[in-house]
Amino acid sequence: MRFLSTLLASVLGTLIALGGIIVFFVLFFFAIALSSESTPTVQPSSVLVIDVNGDIPERMANDPIAQALGDGPSFDMTDANSALRKAAADERIDGVWLRIRSATSGWARLDDLRESIATFKESGKPVIASGTDAGMGEKELYLATAADSVFIPPVSMFQMNGFYTSQPFFSNALERLDIEPKIVRVGEFKAAVEPFLRDDLSEENRLQLQALLESQNDQFSEEVGSGRGMEATEIRRLASEDPVLSAEAAYEAGLVDALLYPNEIEDAIRERTGASSLTTVGVSQYAGVPAEEAGLSVAENGSVAVVYVEGNIVPGGEPTAFGDQQTAASEPFIEAMNEARTSSDVYAIVVRVNSPGGSAAASEVMWNALRRAANEKPVIVSMGDVAASGGYYLAAGADTIIAQENTITGSIGVFGVFFNASGFLENELGITFDAVQTSPYADIYSGVQPFRDDEQQRLEESTRQVYDTFLKRVADGRGMDRSAVEEIAGGRVWSGRDAQEVGLVDEIGSLSLAVQRAAEAANMGEGPYRIRVLPRPKTFFERFNESLNTSVHHRLRALTTTEIERTFLEQRQALERLVGTHGTIQARLPVDIRFE
Missing domain, CATH: 3.90.226.10 (2-enoyl-CoA Hydratase; Chain A, domain 1)
Known part of the structure; x- marks a missing residue:
């Protein structure tokens, strides 16, 4: 009987494998056919x-x-x-x-x-x-x-x-788990560490979030009112009173x-x-219709490189991750900037930043790659939905910074999060630790020992040094005194509209405007212009593998969770992201700020 069941399982496994191979080749040849289609036909009218x-x-x-x-x-x-x-x-x-x-x-x-x-x-x-x-x-x-x-x-x-935004707090959960967070930060507005220390918003954080909401509400009321031939005050009144x-x-x-x-x-x-x-x-x-066929003449002299920075900034090469968490790794960005800088066909560079920041060390080396390119060619930064903290750090090296009015930017500040999980491990799991070491600071990042006062002091000094470098990058890039930068820094988050008023942004506009400004700086004549997108697209098989992983992830989550459960999963991912920063200095936003 066992022999028959084993044989049946082997046959089924073989059939499934053959089915998978057949499906792969069907999709492969179908994909080849799709990608080799000729220019689409557009009917009149x-x-x-x-x-x-x-x-x-x-x-x-x-x-x-x-x-x-x-x-x-x-x-x-x-x-x-x-x-x-x-x-x-x-x-x-x-x-x-x-x-x-x-x-x-x-x-x-x-x-x-x-x-x-x-x-x-x-x-x-x-x-x-x-x-x-x-x-x-x-x-x-x-x-x-x-x-x-x-x-x-x-x-x-x-x-x-109207609009609102909310943030999760984990201090009570950590207390119940007997996990002690040790926080080092610079900037009274650097709210990234608040989820570990508080159960509500600080006055500074409440102030900056309210300012962001008011800026968003103003922009919404003005644009919707203008589009409908109504006063912005009437749009606000409808949302508030009716x-x-x-x-x-x-x-x-x-x-x-x-x-x-x-x-x-x-x-x-x-x-x-x-x-x-x-x-x-x-x-x-x-999209497959050539610009010339539509009646546009494309500038022939060179191209504008658009280099994308999307997601949490991390050091090294781009990691392989299951799911849809996007990262902006330092090495692919540096390679893309070097390619744009050295290519004779690229006359100007636009760096499109859509990132809440991340590793301060990665942000520094990315800033250096951007600044190095800016010494040889025009470099314009175009900010997307968010370009804050480490995202602003690397942008500070550009010749010009362009943002939309409701871009979330600024957050010039740094922090470090360290955890002592010895209480949780001992009291909840019965695990204790003992160690030998060659110096009194060898176990500073172990996560299973409480911090001494001298260790705390050294960590604060290290964090302050990173913050000082951040301030210098902004002051040099924006042509401002350090004291002027300090007044608008401290980790405070600004809307694009307010950032322009305080000198962190040069102009309000879209990615298309940034491309135009870059081409003008390179004397490329009238557009439209040829665009080179960097980093280069991944190979077919890389996209195929990632597509399958992401598709499975999304479909499983959609089938097995409700909308409320998916919201909690997002908050859990935010916590995991912050806990994952243990032992490193970060220049990033606290959580994803969303206006609902």
């Missing part, structure tokens, strides 16, 4: 459709496996902005349909897309935005009001009731033009474009 359903990433590899599986976003911000620029000049495109189901991208990326839509509207072609029966919240409304007309289905949900929580209320308040069913929305688009039938082309397809 077409409408460019921008489907917004979730996050629009800063960039993504042209992953044929993901296309074959229909998994993940089908285009990135570069594709969307480029498509709008080409569509404005393309006589075959009669208008744009912004079809919004869910907008989860950061506010700065939404600003980038709004600016591209505004530029497209200068062509005189209409832009129509529509929601779905999934409803519309503040982010969806913010994006939709860049259009000429906004339609949503009747009875759909609608939410415009929150809009239904499609009917949104229509009565003038936030949308009409309540239409999907077929009626298509009729409205045909009417606006004057077409007898609705012919559409998506962004992912239209």
Whole structure:
């Protein structure tokens, strides 16, 4: 009997393996076919459709496996902005349909897309935005009001009731576990360590978060009001005194033009474009249309390199991680900057930063690579949703810094987190430690011994040295006195709008503006310009492996968890990230700051 069961298991295992091989080769050849498609055909009187359903990433590899599986976003911000620029000049495109189901991208990326839509509207072609029966919240409304007309289905949900942000605190949990955190920080606003020390917001942290919220609310009210022909004060009043929580209320308040069913929305688009039938082309397809075919002439003299810094800054090479935690490793960035610096075809460099910071040591070597390039070619920093602490550290070496009004930046401060887990190990698990050592400081990072006063003093001195270097980098890069930098540093977080006022940012604008400023500094003439994206995209098999891992991770989490559970998982990851900094000096934001 056991022989038969073993034989059956072997046969099943073989069949599964063969099935996996067959599926792989089917996907492989399907992907090859997709990636070798010719230039797409665009019919006359077409409408460019921008489907917004979730996050629009800063960039993504042209992953044929993901296309074959229909998994993940089908285009990135570069594709969307480029498509709008080409569509404005393309006589075959009669208008744009912004079809919004869910907008989860950061506010700065939404600003980038709004600016591209505004530029497209200068062509005189209409832009129509529509929601779905999934409803519309503040982010969806913010994006939709860049259009000429906004339609949503009747009875759909609608939410415009202000903004809030919350942060988790772990001090009580650590106390119950008998784990003692030892904190070293510089900056009264450096709130990264508060989750370990408090159970609520400090007054300094509450002050800076409230300022960020007010800046976000001002930007939202002004842009939505402008798009709908309303005063910003009326938008604020609606959110505070008469929150809009239904499609009917949104229509009565003038936030949308009409309540239409999907077929009626298509009729409205045909009417606006004057077409007898609705012919559409998506962004992912239209991205393959050459700029010259759309009627644009691309500058021939050289290219602008766009180097991306996305995620938590870590030292060394890019780690392989299961899941979707993104990191910005120092070595790939340095290699990309060296390639851009030494390439004769690259005339100027834009560094796109979307990072809350991380390792102070990694930030320093990345700053050095950026500064080295800036000594030879124009280097412009474009800030995305967040470019704070270590993200600002490396940006300080650029010739010019451009941010969006609601970019989260600043946070010029450093901290170190050290844990003594001896109480937990002994009292909860019965594990004790004894050791011999050659010097009194050999066990300073062991994590199983309490800190002595002299050890605390040496750690504070080391942290202060890192902070002093941080201040010097900012002062030199921004042409400011150290004392002036200290007044706006201390770990305080600023919005892009406020950062410009205090001198941390030069100009408010999008990635497209940064590319334009870089090209102007290199005397490249009028655009559009050829773009070289760095670091280089990964190989097919690297993307295939990561695509499978990420897909499995997302699908398992979606199938086995609720929305509330996923929120707790995100908070747990934030705790793991902070605990993982044990024994290192960090220049980063405390947690992910989100405005809901």
